[in-house]
Amino acid sequence: MSNEIDKTRRLILQGAAVIALAGITGIRFGLTEAFAAANDKYPEEAFKQKNGDDAIKSLYGKTAEKSDKVKLDAPEIAENGAVVPIGVSSSLADVTSIAILVTENPFTLAAAYKIPAGTVASVSNRLKMAKTTNVIAVVEAGGKLYSASKEVKVTVGGCGG
Amino acid sequence: MRSVFGSTFGLVIAALLMGATHSAAATDTPNPAADAKAFQKFFADKFPKVKFEDFVNGPYSMDAGLYKQWKEKEEFPPYEFALDMGKELFAKPFKNGKTFADCFPNKGIGIRQNYPYFDEKQGKVVTLELAVNQCLESNGEKPYSYTKDEMAAVTAYMAFTSRGKPFDIKIPNDPRALEAYENGKKYFYTRRGQLNFSCASCHVQSPGERIRAEVLAPALGILNAMPIYRSEWGGMGTTSRRFTSCNSQVRGVPLKPQDDEYRDLEYYLSYVSNGLPISGPGARP
Amino acid sequence: MASSIRVRATSSGDTTEVQALIQHPMDSGFVKNAKGELVPPHFIQEVTFEYGGKSVFVADWGPAVSKDPYLKFAFKGGKKGDELKISWTDNKGGTDQTTAKIQ
Amino acid sequence: MRTFILALTAILLTGAAMPAFAASTEADFKTAYAAAEAANNEAGKLRNQWTTTVSALAAAKKAAEAGDFDKAVAASKHAEELAKASIHQTLEQKDGWKQMDIR
Numbered sequence: 047m048s049n050e051i052d053k054t055r056r057l058i059l060q061g062a063a064v065i066a067l068a069g070i071t072g073i074r075f076g077l078t079e080a081f082a083a084a085n086d087k088y089p090e091e092a093f094k095q096k097n098g099d100d101a102i103k104s105l106y107g108k109t110a111e112k113s114d115k116v117k118l119d120a121p122e123i124a125e126n127g128a129v130v131p132i133g134v135s136s137s138l139a140d141v142t143s144i145a146i147l148v149t150e151n152p153f154t155l156a157a158a159y160k161i162p163a164g165t166v167a168s169v170s171n172r173l174k175m176a177k178t179t180n181v182i183a184v185v186e187a188g189g190k191l192y193s194a195s196k197e198v199k200v201t202v203g204g205c206g207g
Numbered sequence: 208m209r210s211v212f213g214s215t216f217g218l219v220i221a222a223l224l225m226g227a228t229h230s231a232a233a234t235d236t237p238n239p240a241a242d243a244k245a246f247q248k249f250f251a252d253k254f255p256k257v258k259f260e261d262f263v264n265g266p267y268s269m270d271a272g273l274y275k276q277w278k279e280k281e282e283f284p285p286y287e288f289a290l291d292m293g294k295e296l297f298a299k300p301f302k303n304g305k306t307f308a309d310c311f312p313n314k315g316i317g318i319r320q321n322y323p324y325f326d327e328k329q330g331k332v333v334t335l336e337l338a339v340n341q342c343l344e345s346n347g348e349k350p351y352s353y354t355k356d357e358m359a360a361v362t363a364y365m366a367f368t369s370r371g372k373p374f375d376i377k378i379p380n381d382p383r384a385l386e387a388y389e390n391g392k393k394y395f396y397t398r399r400g401q402l403n404f405s406c407a408s409c410h411v412q413s414p415g416e417r418i419r420a421e422v423l424a425p426a427l428g429i430l431n432a433m434p435i436y437r438s439e440w441g442g443m444g445t446t447s448r449r450f451t452s453c454n455s456q457v458r459g460v461p462l463k464p465q466d467d468e469y470r471d472l473e474y475y476l477s478y479v480s481n482g483l484p485i486s487g488p489g490a491r492p
Numbered sequence: 493m494a495s496s497i498r499v500r501a502t503s504s505g506d507t508t509e510v511q512a513l514i515q516h517p518m519d520s521g522f523v524k525n526a527k528g529e530l531v532p533p534h535f536i537q538e539v540t541f542e543y544g545g546k547s548v549f550v551a552d553w554g555p556a557v558s559k560d561p562y563l564k565f566a567f568k569g570g571k572k573g574d575e576l577k578i579s580w581t582d583n584k585g586g587t588d589q590t591t592a593k594i595q
Numbered sequence: 596m597r598t599f600i601l602a603l604t605a606i607l608l609t610g611a612a613m614p615a616f617a618a619s620t621e622a623d624f625k626t627a628y629a630a631a632e633a634a635n636n637e638a639g640k641l642r643n644q645w646t647t648t649v650s651a652l653a654a655a656k657k658a659a660e661a662g663d664f665d666k667a668v669a670a671s672k673h674a675e676e677l678a679k680a681s682i683h684q685t686l687e688q689k690d691g692w693k694q695m696d697i698r
Contacts, residue, residue, distance in 0.1 A: 126438035
């Protein structure tokens with residue numbers, strides 16, 4: 047495929063994505079909540095925050111309380127800070143969003159997931175960690191925020207593998 | 208700076224002491240079969256809980272926490288893209304219409320376990336990576352760079368089609384083959400670099416232990432998983448990459464990929480892992 | 493060119509488990525290249541999974557998501573043979589999409 | 596083996612001991628650098644150069660270019676010591692490697 051066609055296709059897709067996003071926003075979330083997590087807009091500001099509380103506030107507009115119904119699956123010692131498998135799940139009802147924060151990273155918010163009705167409240171991904179850090183999982187359920195955290199030890203480089 | 212210096216010094220001394228405690232008055236008659244037996248027994252004794260075939264899983268066979276992270280990664284392994292690329296490259300005709308399949312026995316499928324082999328015509332050890340480039344060059348194509356990218360992709364695909372097949376490295380009745388084997392063995396045990404480490408310092412004496420918190424892989428089975436996606440590299444690397452990067456890590460200037468010493472080393476190291484299944488491509492920390 | 497997206501979607505009766513791997517550098521903007529220059533940030537910001545015309549999962553990512561990112565989630569419903577649509581966009585306006593059949 | 600430890604210790608210590616009292620000239624640097632380079636080439640023939648030798652040589656050259664010949668001479672001498680240690684290591688390991696062999 048030539049570059050021109052590729053580029054054109056990319057531009058078209060971009061346009062289509064914008065239209066699709068605009069369309070959905072109005073219907074699904076327009077009436078209820080105005081915060082980033084509930085919008086279909088990319089939460090630019092939340093991803094710029096340097097501490098956990100600010101990021102959560104920017105994303106959800108409220109604070110989280112600890113809950114044992116938020117399950118955070120993270121290794122005690124990361125094999126490599128570049129690829130740390132992290133899983134979050136919850137037995138809470140009406141989960142609408144899951145966010146994962148890595149407190150020692152330059153920007154704490156790593157990922158935020160929208161969980162539409164009918165999607166299971168569980169996600170696994172792989173994250174980068176700059177150094178030994180707390181990882182915080184935040185779950186939004188029934189309009190409230192719940193969290194769990196765990197320390198992950200990170201070491202880098204060397205004669206391994 | 209100071210702590211780096213201090214810990215380096217500590218490591219050097221520790222390595223020296225480890226070496227010194229070894230008594231061993233080696234006999235000088237080469238005996239590869241006995242070597243392989245002793246080598247495998249050494250690891251079996253050192254890690255009684257690790258199943259023989261699990262040695263191909265490197266540090267993951269040594270540490271429960273790592274094992275879990277590895278299993279999670281293997282659900283959708285990071286080498287997947289390299290594998291696809293390798294499959295494509297492998298099938299893609301050269302300018303002259305031929306393909307890789309025309310260069311290899313059994314059209315290149317399921318043959319990884321036979322490499323490296325001693326080529327009596329060329330009078331030297333031929334590794335899979337060398338054979339791939341010889342194939343390209345004999346068909347008028349540009350050879351790949353040895354350490355990553357296309358070379359890693361093609362060898363990943365070739366390893367994948369050979370998964371589960373036990374390493375079957377042969378030493379033909381040719382004094383040059385035995386010499387190459389002995390050279391490789393010598394390279395493996397020779398201390399080099401400012402840190403004064405041999406390959407064996409890390410991968411025979413200390414596998415399962417942590418150096419700066421990284422779990423070291425056992426030498427037994429280490430090549431069965433090649434090529435590997437290494438998180439530390441953020442990408443794929445070949446056996447060539449593994450050897451050169453190990454040399455730099457002990458502060459030695461690496462040789463050129465596929466230099467005689469490296470091919471001989473691969474010959475030795477593969478031979479003593481005979482019987483262990485090919486598991487490549489692999490994922491490593 | 494092969495797609496940058498690999499997807500495995502498996503139905504186990506009432507739920508469909510989805511795993512995806514995307515080929516992307518996910519440069520954080522904090523890492524230097526061999527020449528010692530900072531590599532500018534280049535990362536996927538949003539990944540959307542759609543089934544039956546509805547989004548079943550949306551990921552918003554920052555630069556802390558690993559290179560060649562991986563995702564696993566599950567949703568209720570999803571029939572074998574049906575298509576799942578996946579698309580991503582990154583901070584430089586790059587984008588890709590693919591569809592995968594539920595197995 | 597013991598002499599090697601001593602040699603290595605000496606090197607690690609002298610590395611910290613810095614410039615001589617008298618100011619060095621460009622000629623001093625050239626002599627010192629040539630000696631270091633020769634030793635490193637010898638190590639190269641033995642297939643055992645150290646990366647630290649290479650960096651010390653580079654540091655010497657850089658200091659000389661900046662006109663700091665005290666530093667350039669010191670770095671050259673350090674490089675020569677490292678190169679000589681790598682040669683010593685190679686010779687010692689000629690048979691020394693057998694100590695590590697698994698039998």
